[in-house]
Amino acid sequence: MGKSFAVIGDPINHSLSPNIHSAAFRELNLDSSYIGYRIPKGELESGIEGLKKIKINGFNVTIPHKIEMMKYLDKMDESCSVIGAVNTVVNNEGMLKGYNTDMDGFLEPIKKRYIQIEGEKILLLGAGGAARAIVAGMAKEKAGNLDIVNRTTLNANNLAEFATKLGLKTNIKKIEETNNHIENYDIIINSTSIGLKNEVSPISFEEANQKTIVYDIVYAPMNTDFIKKAKERKLEVIYGYEMLLGQATRAFEIWHEMKAPYNAMKKALLGGF
Numbered sequence: 001m002g003k004s005f006a007v008i009g010d011p012i013n014h015s016l017s018p019n020i021h022s023a024a025f026r027e028l029n030l031d032s033s034y035i036g037y038r039i040p041k042g043e044l045e046s047g048i049e050g051l052k053k054i055k056i057n058g059f060n061v062t063i064p065h066k067i068e069m070m071k072y073l074d075k076m077d078e079s080c081s082v083i084g085a086v087n088t089v090v091n092n093e094g095m096l097k098g099y100n101t102d103m104d105g106f107l108e109p110i111k112k113r114y115i116q117i118e119g120e121k122i123l124l125l126g127a128g129g130a131a132r133a134i135v136a137g138m139a140k141e142k143a144g145n146l147d148i149v150n151r152t153t154l155n156a157n158n159l160a161e162f163a164t165k166l167g168l169k170t171n172i173k174k175i176e177e178t179n180n181h182i183e184n185y186d187i188i189i190n191s192t193s194i195g196l197k198n199e200v201s202p203i204s205f206e207e208a209n210q211k212t213i214v215y216d217i218v219y220a221p222m223n224t225d226f227i228k229k230a231k232e233r234k235l236e237v238i239y240g241y242e243m244l245l246g247q248a249t250r251a252f253e254i255w256h257e258m259k260a261p262y263n264a265m266k267k268a269l270l271g272g273f
Contacts, residue, residue, distance in 0.1 A: 003032040003057040004056050005021060005033070005056065005059060005060075006059040007034075007037065008047060008059055009038070009039065009061065010040045010064065012037065012062070013036065013038075015036050016244065017248060020245070020265045021034040022034055023264045023265055027264035028258070030256070032057075039065065044065050044068055044072070048069075051091070057255065059089050060089075060251055061087050062087070063129075066085040067084065070084070070086055070098065072096060073098040074096050074097065075096075076097065076098040077097070077098070079136070080098045082166075083102070083133050085133070086098035087099070087251075088100070088254055088255075090255065099251075100133060101250035102130065105246035105250060106137050107246070108243075109238045109239075110141075110213075117138060118141060118143070119143070120144050121145045121147075122143050122145065122187050122189065123189065124148050124149070125190045125192050125202065126190065126191035127148060128191065130191045130217055132162060134217075135162060139163065143168060145168075146169065146171070147173045147178060148170065149175050149178055150172075153172070156172045175203075179204055182205065183207050186209070186212060186213065187212070187213045188212060190203075193218065194226070198224070200225050201226040201229045203226065204229065205229050205232070208233055208235060210233075210235070213237075213238065214226070214230035214235050214238070216239065216240050219244050220240075222239055224240075245262070
């Protein structure tokens with residue numbers, strides 16, 4: 001009997017996950033299927049009951065359910081409890097166990113390039129859901145200093161408090177301040193949605209240190225203005241699709257307990273652009 005998987009959220013029609021996971025199943029000849037399943041806000045409980053009825057083997061969780069899903073879990077791994085959000089669930093005969101693969105997904109392309117985080121000075125733009133997973137990753141890898149820039153002070157304060165609890169030296173900065181001292185940063189990360197609609201990069205990389213790494217988690221378009229400006233300065237860049245792929249391969253490995261076919265999944269993902 002084949003296994004079934006899904007991604008739940010709303011909207012869901014833009015999700016690239018069904019393509020990525022279906023490509024992995026084909027590559028490894030697995031009798032499995034993966035679909036997008038729209039569950040509107042406020043209907044999560046009944047949606048989960050429906051998934052349990054069809055004996056779904058596992059599912060990914062996306063906006064707007066990542067935090068609310070926590071209360072329907074029977075168990076969770078450490079990544080989930082630290083970050084306070086879930087994006088991957090295993091259904092074991094009606095017992096739901098949650099994981100958060102965003103942190104590993106974020107770190108994966110950094111590790112692939114053998115980039116050191118320990119002791120480095122980090123600039124993080126944004127303080128939303130994705131930022132928590134990034135901060136947890138930075139703490140795990142013992143980053144030296146974290147500066148947070150965000151439009152709303154409340155969210156920036158909450159994230160700074162979270163980062164400090166995890167042992168990171170943290171400051172909240174204004175964008176003008178960081179642009180004036182951009183050469184001080186080793187890694188600059190955009191975790192906001194700026195770039196999704198081709199908005200202009202909030203950072204000018206004119207004075208950036210040539211060794212600075214620039215990481216944008218926005219994956220469509222692939223070449224955001226943030227990435228383009230960094231490339232003009234010949235800085236090393238990490239694309240948003242790489243985090244998405246890292247997160248998807250980790251989810252695959254949790255569900256199937258085997259190594260994910262990275263290249264087949266990458267090819268399917270890049271075919272979606």
